[in-house]
Amino acid sequence: MKAIVIGGSGATGRELVKQLLSDERFRKVITLVRRPYFESHQKLEEIIVDFEHLASSQDVIKGDVAFSCLGTTLKDAGSKEAQWHIDYDYPYHFAKMAYDNGIASFVLLSAAGANAQSSIFYNRMKGSLEDAIKKIGFAQFLILQPGGIDRPNTDRLGEKIGLKVLKVFNSVGLFKQYEPIQTHLLAKAMIESFFQYKKPIHVLSLKEIQRLTN
Template identity: 65%
Template structure:
């Protein structure tokens, strides 16, 4: 199989690309990046792009399965409009081009609690993205909705505190769908979900994500 990836330089995306390279079921991995990131490998092709000119690279957005791990924070983006542009516009454009080029399966990393009608900006943004990608018409669409993502060596204090709080609440049987998951585990679930061809659209909350890993 041939895979294409956006968001490959992020915490989960890095793990996903490494696992794809080491998986014998995949013969070619194309990663679309703003700058070179990975060590050279005969199976791996880094395609350096300007996401503002994604259409210029449309002919290369092809393969058997596409993975989207692209996302940023409001702080890094600088504004809600900028975050929407990165988290919504880029993945949507990528998905449309992949579909037009014959990609049959699309795996989207989303989040728990998303809803296009939510009053919470992040949830509304991610929910809106899920909705438009569902309408594209992929033969298989897998949407993963993890809770907290446990990123190794993160320097985000709020993230560290949030994970600790959720872990305490989880021990009390509360907020289990928000339980932290390590990036390596999440990446493995994304990879394996690409082989789940029983439904046209399948949404995978944390419980189903963990079931894939067992």
């Protein structure tokens, strides 16, 4: 099988590409990136794209399954408008082109609490993306909604503090739906969800994600 990935240079995306390359079920992995990132591999095709003009790369968006790990923080984006553009517009246009090119399956890394009606900007953005891709019509659309993501060697101070606080709460049984998950486990769940859930649309909670990593 052939997989195509956006967001491959992020913490979860890196693990996803690594695991896809070592997975014998996949013969080829395409990753769309803004700049060269990965070391060469016989199964890997790294394609440099301009996400502002992704339509010019439509011909390469082909395969059996597409994975989206693309996302940024409000701090890195600089504004809510810029974050929405990266977290919503880019993945949506990628999904639409994947569908138009005959890709039947789409796996989206979203977030716990995603809801298009939420008063919280981040949750509303993620929920809006989920709803928009649902309408595209993939034969198989999988949405993973983890809580905290435990990124190795993160330099985001707020994220480090937040994860520590969450772990303290989790240790006494609170906010278990937001329990942090390590990126390599989340990547594994993204791959296994493709093989185990054949429904047209399926949303995976943290508990389901964790079950796929055992």
